Amino acid sequence: MTLRGRTLVASGFHAPERGGVEEFRDAVIEIGADGTIAAVRHPGSDGYSVSNDALHLPEGQILLPGFVDLHVHAPQYPQLGSALDVPLEDWLHRHTFPLEARYADLGFAERVYRLLVADLLACGTTTALYFATVHVEATKLLADLCLKAGQRALIGKVAMDHPETCPDYYRDGSAAEAVAGTRAVIDHIRGLPGNDGLVQPVVTPRFIPACSDAALRGLGALAQETGCRVQSHVSESDWEHSHVQARHGCSDAQSLHHFGLMTPGSVFAHGNFLSPPDMELLRSNRSGVAHCPLSNAYFAGAAFPLRAALDRGLRVGLGSDISGGPAGTIWETARMAVAAARMLESGVDPDLPPAQRSAHPGARIDMATAFHLATAGGAAALELPVGSFRPGLQFDAMLIDPTAPQGTLRLWPGQSGALLLERILYGTSRANIARVWVSGRQVA
């Protein structure tokens, strides 16, 4: 059922600001005809009243903002949760590139993408930042399917033309082809009938090692010309970090900036080895980081210094990193963000005395912070008007049913506030997600 033009009475949580989770009970939320939140009023505040035609969400169900997933490799969905014990080189060349190459087949692309978008929506991911493949047509198809399914999506054709790092069977034929293909996808998405900005194109150099300098230069110019956001990877692993140092004589972040790729609302995945000056460069350019703690455990070789990044004012949201991370949703990502921060804080080596085990005291984050990153934090990184229930934002939301028969959430009388939210975030699985809306339209 659409909520556009309706008034809602709902209880739940949101976290518009870091460190500021707000619980609301029986809030009256007015949603405009275009899906924008027109007003939010709380019991006891001025003008609070519940009209006769207000829609009361079922008692005991909990409204949360939809999740923003800042890093999804859409074509990798069929290998989600597999081949995680092989080295990165094998993972790319024996599993990932051969799989991505299959998206030349539009029938295969349609089967996978349709299921992926439906699954993400059903799990509460209302906004996704997608890497597609090198294929122009399959990338257009992903955009078409997102628009049809009603998911807020930012989508890029992957640009990768470097003959030394990309396989012959799966790369752009040239730098010019990488840029032209990206432009074709931008034009397609912007011209989609009925697309009022729900689906947006993103300039997507896979990562610096996969792109020639000419491609990076051309893509940077294209981003500047079109005003599109950019997505890529940054300083994910020691190897990537060192590759860019050796090739360009500077850090990964500096190189992205040099090529004009660090633009407002752009998002770079991982960032585990970002230096403080790199973080400042991102911050001052209004670019953000997709923190991907699940895949970091497998492929990064280190934990992202999340707390330090937040304290430096870096924009950070969460990324599932399908399929470098084995779980497809932000639920598991948020949980691992908390656990990984704890492991960075304590260190992991039991053979060392505690004082020598870690140089990151205070690195922990709590689940409330992870919730903020999963919602408003990700939205801020993308500069999108979503992520909380503030007036002027789009109504992107999910409704949690703690009593769903096949669900995994068990709430007990008397639990409320931060502890309740924490339980919801640790305990929810797909079966507990009763309804999902994007821009006021029900999408699951």
Place this chain on the structure above:
Amino acid sequence: MTLRGRTLVASGFHAPERGGVEEFRDAVIEIGADGTIAAVRHPGSDGYSVSNDALHLPEGQILLPGFVDLHVHAPQYPQLGSALDVPLEDWLHRHTFPLEARYADLGFAERVYRLLVADLLACGTTTALYFATVHVEATKLLADLCLKAGQRALIGKVAMDHPETCPDYYRDGSAAEAVAGTRAVIDHIRGLPGNDGLVQPVVTPRFIPACSDAALRGLGALAQETGCRVQSHVSESDWEHSHVQARHGCSDAQSLHHFGLMTPGSVFAHGNFLSPPDMELLRSNRSGVAHCPLSNAYFAGAAFPLRAALDRGLRVGLGSDISGGPAGTIWETARMAVAAARMLESGVDPDLPPAQRSAHPGARIDMATAFHLATAGGAAALELPVGSFRPGLQFDAMLIDPTAPQGTLRLWPGQSGALLLERILYGTSRANIARVWVSGRQVA
């Protein structure tokens, strides 16, 4: 539907030995009237034939051994997934002990325990090793409920009498009371009508810091006298480890051994700071370790050196550690076991050069190993005849439905073998678990 006395045709996986996952297709499994697997025959092998009255499990559904959870604090279920960001001291004294004290109320105990046992069974945990509380009556009740629900359960009244570490409102009144209460629970469980060994009592000193020497001595003698297994914690944290060193002048493991508590089939939780001689002591005494990677991230301050322990021949299984770990099942535990081993291998500190980041090369395990630990490994630690589909073992199993509408598993044509098993282990959630059996009886 009971499978006792039936012949089954099934496809699936098991891992009787570490490093040896076996996939089977259309295996014929004969189950005796007492729930024991009488024979297993594979297509092409001698004597393979499918009788007319054989029960064919639904095509496409996957049979796995039930999971063995080696560490569950049953009374902590109501706080699962909360208060994970507070220091251990706060966690125990502000949250955990006050909650456990409530089990003096049998009505509360019944509500929680009934739901916990049902939830664990529904998620495929066919065997659980439970810490209850100090309360004799509530512990008996947990045993009654497990027997009624048909869960294979090993249950201990928690013994904790030390006035300096346990709160006045929640401890055994004396060492004698701790021992007498433990004996009362042993007698109750062994005398339960209809209990053919499905539910067994366990001597359960909470951990050495919580027990007086008199209690430890008495419990050790009781374990020897009754032949009961023992469970406790061992070398979980720096604090616990140091406490025992200071108090007894030896390691935690040595102290448990000294008091007669390290007996065959006994299981000790965590073990993060076990030395090689400690591991050898456990191994030679046929005791095992419950590896709890989820709670280790929050409360241990280090990762368990799992691979090293396995290579030393230590018996290891997995423990959810409800509620020190925020997830209630072995599914999430197995996933974190793989991730934590990777983080121990690589180290976590991005500020260190790779060569200095970790002293644990080769610490990784693959998901097949985690699957073995979750099933046959846990069974071996407990010396229970379950954990795989070998003749002579009890038929404890679960059936995975990859197509369940609210499920989270997506399989694709052509996937099989180790990669398929890995996908199942990463992707399954409760909704995908179609049926569960313990000793041939359907329990979920």
